[in-house]
Amino acid sequence: FEETKAQHRPFTSMAPVAPRSGDVIFASVERVNAELFTLTYGAIVRQLITDLEEVEEVNKQLDQMGYNIGIRLIDEFLAKSNVSRCVDFKETAEVIAKVGFKMFLGVTASVTNWDAEGTCCSLILEDNPLVDFVELPDTCQGLYYCNILSGVVRGALEMVSMKTEVTWLRDMLRGDDAFELQVKLLKQVPEEYPYKDDE
């Protein structure tokens, strides 16, 4: 298994090893109480609101933090999932929803609302560990509490050469009935590598 720190190839295949399911990976990693995660995230958002004051700025920073996390988390994903190169964006979305979310958050998402070109879809999260026990006060109008997640998805995909726009269409903390994350593929770098696969 070659480590390419400088450049990430999109889902390089590791020959005879089958991809592992989200459940299997999640069972194999070190896990912690979801509450620790939920409460830590809540404390972070609260502190950001105190320090940055403007809700829009908090949204922006959460997204940026998510992006920074995503570009690193992709390494762990690739290392543990044995996912080979996805045929198309549809497969990519399924992998994020079933393997990616599961191995980190312990929950899966469903993929719906595909556009005709197959470049835009929605990830629906019914169970979202970020928001357990969370209620937004009225003073937080306009806050996208889970914005870190959209950043993570965007950052991770960018590391496998997909430039995307990720936005929240529905947010249960804002009164909607689900968490719906829209992922739109803007650009995919063609598959030409400056390095040979085998040396």
Added chain:
Amino acid sequence: MGKEVSESCVESLLTEIVSSYGTRFYANKPELAARRIEAIGYQDAGYYYGLVLDRYTMERPRFSDHLEAIKFICKDFWSELFKKQIDNLKTNHRGTFVLQDNQFRWLSHMSIDPSPENSGSTQDPSAMAENKAAEAASMHLYFPCGIIRGALSNLGIPCAVSADISNLPACEFLSLSALN
């Protein structure tokens, strides 16, 4: 077994908080950054402490003295957070406690990247890199210091908490309280 997430989720959050506050929000004010990071830990502890307590007692326990309360932190609270207990507890019986964790989880798993930018210093580069690494490591510790301070505060022990990592991977948390 309650709901779980991967440990890398929590560690990613912490690493990112240190990075954001340390290099973006308060880039040249490490003391301010440190205070914010510590404050997040302090808040976090407030909520988490309540949850941990629910598991071990029906209502808020009334510890007979500070030592009992600290022992709760060292055993039950620490186990909930780090899946192990504090390895060694020392006290001077005058309000100072030292909690030693020989393999502090959050430090041992993190790769601590020293900050890439150097603001044109004449210092020897290897010493500078070492300083940066030490600074980064200590930034990571403000959060758990806040957690301990928050937990103790919830137990009625206001105090100040600092960390000492001169013996990595062991980490010593020093709790100083004015009261006895």
